[in-house]
Amino acid sequence: MKTQIFPDPDRPVxxxxxxxxxxxxxxxxxxxxxxxxxxxxxxSDPAKPADPxxxxxxxxxxxxxxKPSTPRALAFRGxxxxxxxxxxxxxxxxxxxxxxxxxKRSPTLFDGRAIILDLGALRPDHEAxxxxxxxxxxxxxxxxxxxxxxxxxxxxxxxLIGGRPASNLDLPDLALPKVPxxxxxxxxxxxxxxxxxxxVVHPTGDVTVMGSVSSGAEILAGGSIHIYGALRGxxxxxxxxxxxxxxxxxxxxxxxxxxxxxxxxxxxxxxxLQGKPAQIWxxxxxxxxxxxx
Amino acid sequence: MAKxxxxxxxxxxxxKTTTTAALGAAIAQGGQSVCVVxxxxxxxxxxxxxxxxxxVVYDLINVVNGDAKLNQAVIRDKRLExxxxxxxxxxxxxxxxxDEGVARVMEELREKFDWVICDSPAGIERGAQLAMRHxxxxxxxxxxxxxxxxxxxxxxxxxxxxxxxxxxxxxxxKHLILTRYDPSRADRGDMLKVEDVLEILSIPLLAIIPESxxxxxxxxxxxxxxxxxPLCAPARAYTDAVRRLKxxxxxxxMPTDRKSFLDKLFLRRAx
Numbered sequence: 001m002k003t004q005i006f007p008d009p010d011r012p013v014x015x016x017x018x019x020x021x022x023x024x025x026x027x028x029x030x031x032x033x034x035x036x037x038x039x040x041x042x043x044s045d046p047a048k049p050a051d052p053x054x055x056x057x058x059x060x061x062x063x064x065x066x067k068p069s070t071p072r073a074l075a076f077r078g079x080x081x082x083x084x085x086x087x088x089x090x091x092x093x094x095x096x097x098x099x100x101x102x103x104k105r106s107p108t109l110f111d112g113r114a115i116i117l118d119l120g121a122l123r124p125d126h127e128a129x130x131x132x133x134x135x136x137x138x139x140x141x142x143x144x145x146x147x148x149x150x151x152x153x154x155x156x157x158x159x160l161i162g163g164r165p166a167s168n169l170d171l172p173d174l175a176l177p178k179v180p181x182x183x184x185x186x187x188x189x190x191x192x193x194x195x196x197x198x199x200v201v202h203p204t205g206d207v208t209v210m211g212s213v214s215s216g217a218e219i220l221a222g223g224s225i226h227i228y229g230a231l232r233g234x235x236x237x238x239x240x241x242x243x244x245x246x247x248x249x250x251x252x253x254x255x256x257x258x259x260x261x262x263x264x265x266x267x268x269x270x271x272x273l274q275g276k277p278a279q280i281w282x283x284x285x286x287x288x289x290x291x292x293x
Numbered sequence: 294m295a296k297x298x299x300x301x302x303x304x305x306x307x308x309k310t311t312t313t314a315a316l317g318a319a320i321a322q323g324g325q326s327v328c329v330v331x332x333x334x335x336x337x338x339x340x341x342x343x344x345x346x347x348x349v350v351y352d353l354i355n356v357v358n359g360d361a362k363l364n365q366a367v368i369r370d371k372r373l374e375x376x377x378x379x380x381x382x383x384x385x386x387x388x389x390x391x392d393e394g395v396a397r398v399m400e401e402l403r404e405k406f407d408w409v410i411c412d413s414p415a416g417i418e419r420g421a422q423l424a425m426r427h428x429x430x431x432x433x434x435x436x437x438x439x440x441x442x443x444x445x446x447x448x449x450x451x452x453x454x455x456x457x458x459x460x461x462x463x464x465x466x467k468h469l470i471l472t473r474y475d476p477s478r479a480d481r482g483d484m485l486k487v488e489d490v491l492e493i494l495s496i497p498l499l500a501i502i503p504e505s506x507x508x509x510x511x512x513x514x515x516x517x518x519x520x521x522x523p524l525c526a527p528a529r530a531y532t533d534a535v536r537r538l539k540x541x542x543x544x545x546x547m548p549t550d551r552k553s554f555l556d557k558l559f560l561r562r563a564x
Contacts, residue, residue, distance in 0.1 A: 193495060195450030196443050197417070214446045214493065215439075232493070 082166055083144060084110075087118040088132060096135060103139060110141045116160060120148030129156070186223060193229060194219060203240050215255060221245070235280075236263070243282045248292070252278035262287055295403040298410045298538075299428035301452070303444030305415030307436045308472040311508055311518065313412040314342045315531040316432070316538075318517035321376035323535070325407040328367060331381035332424035333414040334389060340380045343370065344515025354382040357394030363401050372520055377406065387420035399427040417447060422455050429458065430466040430538070432499060436473050437485040442493050445469075449496060468499035470534060475504045476547055500534035501547060502527050 089095050103109055117136070124132060133156060136143060145160040146152050152159045186205030193211030194200055199218045200207055207221040212229030219225050219233070222240035230251035236258035238245030243260040252273045257264045259282045269289070277292040300313045310333075317329040331339035334354060340346040345368045351361035356379070363379075370376035379402070382389070402409045413424035425431060431452050435445040452465045459465055471490060478484045491498055502508075503526050511521035519528045526549055533543055 192453075195453070196446035198450050212493075212495070215443050216447065230492075 081114075083114045083116045085116040085118050085147070085163070086136075086141070087120065087148075088122045090122055092122065092128075092132065099139065110139070113142070114144040115141050116163065117143050117146050118148045118163075119146055123149060126153050129153075194233065196233070212251075213249075224248070234258070237280075238282070245282075247280040248278075250277050252276055252289075257287060257289075259287060295406055296408050296430060297399060297403065297428045298408065298430045298432060299413055299425045300410060300432045300434060301413035301421060301425055301448050302415065302434040302441070303417060303421075303448040304436075304441045307434050307441050308470075308502070308508075309415070309434050310338045310342050310412055311512060312432065312434050312470055312472065312502075312531070313339060313410050314517035315519045315528070316535060317343075317408075317410050318370075318373060318376055319519040319528075319532045319535040320408050320410075321370070321373045322519065322523075324375060326375045326377070326405075327408045327410060328377040328379055328402055328406045329410045329412060330379040330402065331412050332390075332420055333412060334381045334420060335383065335386040336414065337381035337383050339412050340368075340378060341515060342512050343378050343517065345370070345378050345380070346515070349380045352380045352382040353398070354385050354389045356398050357390055359394075363398065363405070372516075387414065387418070387423070390420070390423050392423070392426075395423050396427065417451055421448070422451065425452055425456050427457055428452075428465075430468070431456075432468050432470055432534075433494070433496065434470050434472055435490060435494070437471060437479060437487075437490055439485065442485065442490055445494055449494065467496040468534075468538070469494055469496050470500050470502060471498065472502040473504045474501050474547075498545060499537055500530045501545070502530045503547065503549060 086099075115136075117132075119129070122128075122132075129152075133143060143157050145157045147160045147163050149159065184204075187208060188200075188202050188205070189208040189210065190200060191210050194209055194213045194217040196214045196216030199220070200209075201220045203220070203222040205221070206223035206226065207219050208226040208228070209219065210228050213219055213227055213231050213233040213235065215232040217233035218236070219227075220236045220239050222242060222245075223237065224245045225235045225237045225247045227235070227247075227249040229249075230253055231247070231249035232253045232255065234256040235247045235249075235254060236256075237247045238260040239258075241260055245259055247257060247259065253275060254269065255266050257269065257280050259280065262282065262285070264287050273289055273291055278289055279292055280287060280289045282288070298316070300309050300316070302309050310331075313329050317327045321327045329339060329343065330353065331337050332353070333339070337352075340349055348368050351366035353366070355361040356363050356366045366379055368378045368380065370378065399409065411424045411428060414420040425448075433445050433448060433452075435441050449467060452467055453459050456465055469491070471487060474487070475484060479486045487498070487501060505525065505527045507522055507525040508518050508527050511518040514521060518525070519531050522528055523532070537543055
């Protein structure tokens, strides 16, 4: 019945093209050709639907399939695939670190991928290669073969030749992850005092000093300067051509004040604000000072 | 573990060497072993103030260079057996000191003594920076006048940046000794007042050493003032400073040489 019919027509059909291809693909010796048609003939015999099946019949069609002793025609075909090629470079430690970085960004980068190792740049000796292979296996890199060297020791994946460059594999997640842009910090704070001889230069923003600015010390800020102690040294605000910058201090004893290229020395500052909390700003091209109380 | 103390000021002539000798002698009088080290290579004075100038054979440079052993160079004081001096070289200059050599000598000194007091040269250059480099505690010596105060301020900045302790991110212990202080002149405005100096420098005050003839007298006889006349006002101030260094809390008084009530009355009138 159905069980008979099913295998019968199938076999010869599948056997036919296989037989046709195999000699030219592999170049089998001519002598091996003769059994192949035989099998085909034997298989085609029970295809005749004539006999109503006797009890032994089902065994018959199974025969040709179960015949292992007969040399089968094997298909060996050349095929090209895209594989990922890795080219280790010296110093190897750095290269491995880069690889680790890439793996950290996308841990599944090598999962399920065949990797060709291009040794053209590194040219390691046998021990170094063994170590490298172990390193890569430890990183779950499955090495399919090598290229770029003349020979490979036994026990390692085979040497491949005739590799052609292909377009780079599309690995979107290998690209550097975008670091969220930090908001530009425009001010700095100095916890203590700025001592004589010390300078604080911060051209991009405000400077806040929690302590004092001593005589002989200097603060230069692109923005404003805030001093919660005494200002006894130099303070130059708005150094980035910012006429709206100001200087604030809790105790006004400066040696020099400057805002946006305008400068005043202690001598021109006067004594009315000495020791008092004060602010200094620019008003129409002139330095103005006033107490904060 | 030994404590390394540096006596520094920035400005010259404010009393670093006097203070080093006085503090060293005062600590040694308490029974702890002390070595005072003169870092002023080329301009050594500590040997004179300690009265050991005629006993110097080897010096700091010899030990730093490995020409002499530390015990060969260290001079034991004749009056106090716990007090020692490591003199500087007079014939060399500060470039003869190497960073590694100084580090090694300081380590050796730490093992041998309870206190190591480094007398820093004036200035902010290599010599001064090497003297302060390995210190655990700093004593900043300041006169009550603006130039000295500003130089001390500069030195405090260096203490907070150029010492091993600072580089390790630790806080350098800094104390102020105000020397040559004359309360009456400060009152008249000829001198900065204690509060003014403290406000500018903002470090804790260890002692106020009054201006006194005793200091010069002691220097000239080659004896630390705390040994020469322990009862005079500057000596008492230094002794109090040592007690505060060791952690005692004492009220800050203005030590004055004893004068009778009539003397004071007379002085007031005269002034």
